[in-house]
Every structure is written in C-alpha cells, then in structure tokens.
Amino acid sequence: MTRGLNVHGIWAIYRTEMARTVRTVWQSIATPVITTALYFIVFGGAIGSRMQQVGGVGYGAFIVPGLIMLTLLTQSISNASVGIYFPKFTGTIFEILSAPLSAIEAVIAYVGAAATKSVIIGLIILVTATFFTEVHILHPLWMVAFLLLTSIAFSLFGFIIGIWAKNFEQLAIIPSLIVTPLTFLGGAFYSIDMLPQPWRTVSLFNPVVYLVSGFRWSFYGLGDVGVAASLGFTAGFMALCLITLWWIFRTGWRLKP
Amino acid sequence: MPPILTISALSKHYKSGQKALDGVDLTIERGEIFALLGPNGAGKTTLISIVCGTVTKSGGTITVDGHDLATDVRSARRAIGLVPQEIAVDIFATVWGTVTFSRGLFGRAPDPAYLEQLLRDLSLWEKRDSRIIELSGGMKRRVMIAKALSHEPDLLFLDEPTAGVDVNLRRDMWALVRKLRDKGVTIILTTHYIEEAEEMADRVGVIDGGKLLLVDDKAALMRKLGKRRLTLALQQPMAALPNALADWSLALEDGGSRLVYSFDAEADDTGMPSLLHRLGELGIAFKDLDTSRSSLEDIFVGLVERAA
Ligand SMILES: Nc1ncnc2c1ncn2[C@@H]1O[C@H](COP(=O)(O)OP(=O)(O)OP(=O)(O)O)[C@@H](O)[C@H]1O
Ligand SMILES: [Mg+2]
Numbered sequence: 001m002t003r004g005l006n007v008h009g010i011w012a013i014y015r016t017e018m019a020r021t022v023r024t025v026w027q028s029i030a031t032p033v034i035t036t037a038l039y040f041i042v043f044g045g046a047i048g049s050r051m052q053q054v055g056g057v058g059y060g061a062f063i064v065p066g067l068i069m070l071t072l073l074t075q076s077i078s079n080a081s082v083g084i085y086f087p088k089f090t091g092t093i094f095e096i097l098s099a100p101l102s103a104i105e106a107v108i109a110y111v112g113a114a115a116t117k118s119v120i121i122g123l124i125i126l127v128t129a130t131f132f133t134e135v136h137i138l139h140p141l142w143m144v145a146f147l148l149l150t151s152i153a154f155s156l157f158g159f160i161i162g163i164w165a166k167n168f169e170q171l172a173i174i175p176s177l178i179v180t181p182l183t184f185l186g187g188a189f190y191s192i193d194m195l196p197q198p199w200r201t202v203s204l205f206n207p208v209v210y211l212v213s214g215f216r217w218s219f220y221g222l223g224d225v226g227v228a229a230s231l232g233f234t235a236g237f238m239a240l241c242l243i244t245l246w247w248i249f250r251t252g253w254r255l256k257p
Numbered sequence: 258m259p260p261i262l263t264i265s266a267l268s269k270h271y272k273s274g275q276k277a278l279d280g281v282d283l284t285i286e287r288g289e290i291f292a293l294l295g296p297n298g299a300g301k302t303t304l305i306s307i308v309c310g311t312v313t314k315s316g317g318t319i320t321v322d323g324h325d326l327a328t329d330v331r332s333a334r335r336a337i338g339l340v341p342q343e344i345a346v347d348i349f350a351t352v353w354g355t356v357t358f359s360r361g362l363f364g365r366a367p368d369p370a371y372l373e374q375l376l377r378d379l380s381l382w383e384k385r386d387s388r389i390i391e392l393s394g395g396m397k398r399r400v401m402i403a404k405a406l407s408h409e410p411d412l413l414f415l416d417e418p419t420a421g422v423d424v425n426l427r428r429d430m431w432a433l434v435r436k437l438r439d440k441g442v443t444i445i446l447t448t449h450y451i452e453e454a455e456e457m458a459d460r461v462g463v464i465d466g467g468k469l470l471l472v473d474d475k476a477a478l479m480r481k482l483g484k485r486r487l488t489l490a491l492q493q494p495m496a497a498l499p500n501a502l503a504d505w506s507l508a509l510e511d512g513g514s515r516l517v518y519s520f521d522a523e524a525d526d527t528g529m530p531s532l533l534h535r536l537g538e539l540g541i542a543f544k545d546l547d548t549s550r551s552s553l554e555d556i557f558v559g560l561v562e563r564a565a
Contacts, residue, residue, distance in 0.1 A: 006331075012361030016350075023349070091345030095404070098309040099362045100334040252313045257271060 009101045010109040017083055017113030028117065029124060032071050036125045039067055040132040043189060054191050055222045060133030065216040066188030067129070068122050072147070073154050073183055073208070075121050077175050080114035080158030085171050088163070088255075097256060103249030107159065107242075114155035115148070122147050135219070142218035142227075149234045150211055156241035163254050182208045192224045207233060259323035261287045261336075261412050261443045262308065267317035269303055269467075277303040279467040281317070285412075285445060290438050292458035292475075293447045300467040301447040302342055305414045309339045322411065335363060338410030342417050342447075344397045348390040352381055352400055355389065356407045363408035372407060378433065379403050395426045402433070413437065415446040419453060431457055451550065455479060479522070487518040487529055489536075490545040501539055505532050516543070522550070 021028045044060035054062045087093035096106065129135055137143050165171040186208030192200055203209050204225070214230025217223035223230070248255065262285040269278040277300045285291050293301050306312035308319055310330065319326040321333035346355060356372050376382040379399045384392060389400060398418075405413060415434070419427045434444055434457060448454055454461045455475060462472040471478075494513040505528055508517045520527045536543070 006364040008361040008364050008366060012358050016347075016354075016358055019354075090347070091341075091343060092347055094309075094311045094339070094341055094345060095359065095362065097311045098334060098337065098339050100331040100364050101362065102331070256311060256313050 006099075006101055006105050009099060010105050010112075013096075013106070013109035014113045017110065018116065020083075021079075021117055029121065032075065032121050033124055033128050036067060036071070036128050037132075039063070040129065044132055054194075055220070057220050057222070058133065061135055061220075062191075062216075063189050064126070064129045064133065064135050065219050066183075066186075066212050068125050068147075069150065069186075069208070069212045069215050070180075070183045070188050071125055072118050072122050072150050073179055073211075074175055076114055076118040076151050076154035077158035077161060077179060079117050080111055080155040081162035081165065081171055081175075083110050083114055084159055084162035085165055093255070103246060106249070107156070107245055111152065111155040111159050114158060115151040118151035118155065119147055122151070137219050138221045139218040143215070146211075146215045146218055146230075146234070149231075149238070150215070153234055153238040153241065156238060156245065160241060160244055160248070163248055166254075179208075182206055183212075187212050187224055207237065210234070258287065259320070260284050261322055262445075263318075263320045264304075264308070265318050267304070267307065267314060267319065269300075269307060269312070269315045277467050278307070278315075281464075281467070281469050283462060283469060283472065285443060287411075287443055288438065288441055289459045290434060290444045290446070290457055292454035292461045293445065293464055294449075294451065294454050294461055295447070295464035296449065299464045301464060302416055303467075304464070305339070305416050305445070305447065309337055309414060310334060311339075335408070336411045338405035338408065338413045340398075340401050340405045340413070340415045340418060342420070344394070344401055346389055346397065346400060346404070349388055351386055351388055352376065352392075352403070353385040355400065356403050359404040360407040363410075365408045371409070375403055375406055378436075380429075395422055398422060398426075402430075406437075410442065412443045412445070415444065417447055417449070419448070419450075484519050484550075485522040485527075486549050487520065487532075488547045488549070489516040489518075489543040490514065490547075491516055492542040492544055495541075499539065502532075502535065504528075516541075 040060065043063055047059075051059045053059065084093075087096060101109075126135070161171065161174050185203065186206050187203065188208075192203045192209060195203060210225055210230045210233040213223035213225045214227055214234070217227050217230070247253070262283070264281055264283040267278055267281040267283075268276075270276050281300075281304060293304065295301050303312060307314045308321070308326070310326075322336050324330075324333040324336075326333050350358070353372075353376075356376065357367065360367065360372065373382065376385055379402060381396065381399055381403060384396060389397060392400065398421075402415075402418070418430050418434075422430065434446070438444060446453075446457065458475050460472065461475050461478050463470045463478075488510075491514055495509060495516070496513055498507055498509060506519055508519075509515065510517055518529070518532060520529060
C-alpha cells in the first residue's frame with residue numbers, strides 16, 4: 001500500500017457518503033422529483049401550453065435539459081459541500097486528515113460520491129420528465145458525458161465551498177446567491193435568442209449558459225453556443241477546481257490550524 | 258532499527274500568534290509507554306496533532322519508523338493510531354460501522370475477526386449494532402480507542418485517555434495499554450496526573466509553555482521529584498519545633514496546629530515510622546494524619562526553580 005492508491009480508504013469514504021444518502025433518502029431523492037413535477041406543472045403545463053415551440057421543440061420538452069442542469073448544479077454543490085463541511089463541523093475530520101490518504105484520494109472519494117448522487121438524481125428527473133412530455137435524445141453518449149462532467153465539476157466546486165465555509169450561512173450563500181440566479185438567467189427555461197440586446201450578449205458571460213446549451217444540444221441538436229465552447233468551459237472549470245484543491249491540501253488551508 | 262519516533266527542533270506558532278511549541282526534541286523507542294505530562298495549554302495536544310497530521314508545523318522535522326513525515330507521509334501515517342482528547346465521531350454510525358470505516362480509511366483490507374476481538378477486548382461487542390448516539394460517554398471513549406486500533410498501528414497516541422472516566426474504566430484502560438505494549442505497540446499518552454504517569458509509563462516527559470523541560474525514566478524522575486507529605490493535625494498547637502525532632506525535615510503550618518513532614522517516597526527509609534515513634538515518646542498527640550503526594554504544580558515549581 002505504500003505505493004499505489006489507498007483503494008480501501010477511498011471505498012470506506014465513498015460507501016459512508018452513499019450510506020448517508022440512503023439514510024436521508026427522502027431528502028435526497030424525493031425532493032428533486034417533487035420539485036421537477038412542480039416545474040412541469042407550472043412551466044410545462046400552465047405556461048408552456050400558451051407558448052409556441054422553441055427552435056422546433058415543444059416548450060415542455062425544451063425545458064427538460066435546463067431543469068436537469070439546474071438540479072445537477074444545486075445538488076452537486078450541496079452534496080459535496082455538506083459532505084466535507086460536516087466532518088469539519090463535528091471534528092471527525094481529524095480522522096481523515098490523519099489517515100494515509102492523499103488529496104487525490106480524498107477528492108475521488110468525496111467528489112465521486114457527490115457526483116454519483118447528482119447523476120442518479122439527474123436520471124430520475126429525466127425519467128420523471130417523460131411522464132409529462134415527450135423527450136428525445138439525439139446524442140445519448142454526449143448527454144451522458146455532459147451529465148458526468150457537470151456533476152463532477154460542480155461537486156469539485158461544492159467540495160471547495162465546504163472547505164471554505166466557516167459556518168452554515170457561508171455554506172448556503174454561494175448556491176443560493178450565485179448559482180441559482182445564474183442558472184435561472186442561464187437559459188434553463190428559455191433560449192437566450194429570445195432575449196433583447198444587450199441582455200443576449202451579457203448572457204454570454206454567464207457560465208451556466210454554456211452548460212445548459214451543450215446539454216440541450218445533446219438532446220435536440222440545438223444550442224445557444226457551440227458544443228466545443230460548452231465542453232471547453234466545463235473542462236476548464238473542472239481544471240480550475242482541481243488546481244484550487246491541490247493547493248488547499250498542500251497548505252492545509254481551512255483544514256488544519 | 259530506527260526509533261519509532263524522532264522529533265527534532267519542532268516548533269509551532271498558531272495564527273493567533275500563540276507559540277505552542279518551542280524547539281522540542283524527543284526520541285521515542287520502540288515498545289515503550291511514554292507519558293507526556295504537563296498542565297493545561299502546555300502544548301501536549303499540539304505536539305501529538307502535528308505528528309498525526311491534523312495540525313501543520315511551523316518548523317522542525319519528524320520521522321516515524323524511519324519515514325520522514327515531510328516526504329514519506331503515507332507509510333508514516335499507516336503506522337499511527339490517534340485517540341484525540343475530544344470525542345469526535347459520527348454519532349449516527351453504528352459501532353461496527355465506524356470501526357470498519359476507520360480500518361478501511363487507513364488502507365487495511367477488511368478483517369472482521371480482528372475487529373470482533375478488538376471490540377470484545379474493549380467490552381463493546383454487545384454494542385456493535387448500536388448507534389454511537391445511544392452510548393454513554395465512557396463507551397464513546399472506548400469507541401474512539403477501537404477506531405484508533407482498528408488498523409493495527411505500531412504507534413498509538415492517547416491524548417488524555419482517562420479524562421472524565423470512572424475508576425473502573427481507568428483501570429481497564431491502563432490494563433489495555435499494558436496489553437498493547439506487550440503486543441509490541443508503542444504508546445504515547447498525555448496526562449495531567451502524576452499518578453497516571455507513575456502507574457503507566459516507562460518514561461516521562463514534562464512539558465510546559467511549549468518546552469520539553471525534562472525527559473527521564475519514570476523511576477529516576479520519581480526519585481528526583483516524587484516527594485510526599487505527611488500532615489499531622491496536632492491536639493495542642495506548637496510554638497516551635499522541639500530540638501528532639503531536628504533529624505526530620507519538618508515544618509509547622511496553620512499557626513502551629515499542623516506538623517508537616519516532607520519525605521522521599523522512593524527511599525528505602527522514609528523516616529516516617531521513626532518519626533511517629535519519636536512523637537509518641539515525646540507525648541505529642543495528634544487528631545488526624547494524612548499523606549499526600551506532591552502535586553504536579555509542586556513539581557513544576559521545582560523544575561522551573563532548578564532550571565533557573
Ligand atoms: N487551534 C488553535 N489556535 C490557536 N491557538 C491554539 C490552538 N490550539 C491550541 N492553541 C494554543 O496553544 C497552546 C497549547 O495548546 P495545547 O492544546 O497543545 O495544550 P495541551 O497541553 O494539550 O493542554 P490541555 O492539557 O488543556 O489539553 C495553548 O496556549 C492553546 O491556547
Ligand atoms: Mg490537550
């Protein structure tokens with residue numbers, strides 16, 4: 001074990017994190033399903049029935065990728081941030097810090113578990129959506145790739161928030177003050193083509209636009225920005241998070257006094 | 258074989274500006290029980306935490322079993338088990354769940370038979386399926402020990418293992434520590450109590466203000482520092498000590514109503530029986546008699562005076 005990965009260690013954390021989800025299965029799974037159903041009733045049913053198609057796709061179907069993206073982002077961030085914040089808060093993190101576990105291994109375990117949950121929830125929403133509207137997936141492989149990449153990238157981001165946060169307020173502030181607004185303004189429920197200038201150009205500075213657009217392209221072959229830009233953005237964001245985490249573990253920032 | 262732990266010139270300033278460790282050098286031999294003795298805020302927990310990787314150091318080097326903590330941290334960490342001063346454990350996990358977690362975390366393949374024996378030794382086997390929130394404080398403390406031993410460490414740190422623990426559990430804890438030592442585990446424990454150091458340790462280090470004031474064999478230390486006091490509450494207060502008692506180092510306290518005799522507890526002849534005999538001959542009667550060991554405070558004062 002001196003060389004090579006601490007597989008047992010990664011597995012121990014991953015399993016414990018997943019078990020936490022099972023313990024709180026209602027919060028973890030039922031909440032997003034109910035929320036999604038509500039969105040479909042309000043946006044898809046009540047409002048969507050009065051709207052014409054967007055880019056040749058019915059409005060109900062159009063919002064499916066955006067809705068999944070919205071949930072992926074918020075769930076990834078909250079799962080991963082709570083996953084590491086909680087041990088910090090209760091003091092049990094001493095065991096993780098004293099274990100023969102490298103930064104990469106800790107990240108694989110915690111971020112892997114958070115991303116797994118997000119992917120599962122994303123798929124559940126997709127299935128729920130098929131009860132309300134007809135969903136086509138043009139590029140299933142790309143769809144899965146975007147699902148995975150986004151879940152991992154934002155779980156990494158959430159992990160950083162969890163390490164950074166010193167209290168519960170800070171833990172909640174980034175998701176509710178930054179991520180949710182960006183997602184709503186990021187074309188989850190509309191195509192940014194529908195916006196008047198200058199808001200259309202301003203929207204191009206919103207990172208979530210790239211995520212939603214790429215994801216929607218994998219469903220219907222249409223997007224606000226190119227797929228390459230979407231992929232490039234997601235990968236770049238992931239790299240940024242990884243570098244930050246590498247620095248955090250090297251210096252012990254907010255982890256060790 | 259290299260020593261199990263070598264610490265040199267270790268120092269730590271917390272961000273608050275607090276200097277918690279100041280150039281500590283310490284070598285721990287394989288298989289010994291070492292007690293780190295010191296008052297509140299001496300730097301005991303800081304020292305342990307740096308070795309275990311939960312606090313960053315400001316300077317100095319540490320090697321564990323020949324592995325430099327700076328370069329070969331993984332091998333070093335595998336060899337170490339830590340029971341922290343504060344109980345910190347996922348209270349919703351079961352006893353069994355948390356010890357299997359700890360073992361896995363430290364990179365060990367599952368071994369239910371070993372863990373079963375461990376829980377039996379700590380009288381936790383009956384409680385294996387209980388959630389930790391349902392356990393008493395003493396049981397929680399034993400769970401912390403079980404977690405620290407779950408990966409079969411060679412070097413075990415016990416940070417105040419008997420704080421807030423009843424007499425029976427304290428005895429059990431001491432027995433367990435001896436048993437571990439017999440299996441070849443090296444143990445470093447911290448304590449405020451000189452009795453505990455005396456009961457348990459092979460060697461004792463005294464730390465205060467972040468400085469290791471002295472490290473010595475327990476027996477030698479007790480000889481040097483282990484004074485005892487005999488206090489006699491006299492029937493009749495005495496104005497001055499009679500010359501007939503000049504052979505003993507006596508003092509009068511409380512306006513002459515108490516006669517205090519300080520003596521070396523480790524000496525073959527403590528002088529106590531002969532003193533009592535002489536008092537009888539002189540017809541000096543006393544109402545009550547009490548002996549006590551010199552407190553840690555006395556010892557620190559002694560040490561600091563000696564150092565000055
Ligand atoms: N996280 C921290 N930040 C700032 N100062 C700290 C921190 N932890 C400890 N200290 C300070 O460092 C000094 C040594 O503390 P430490 O916990 O090592 O003492 P100790 O010997 O374990 O005491 P005790 O017997 O009370 O457990 C104290 O002055 C303490 O206030
Ligand atoms: Mg302490």
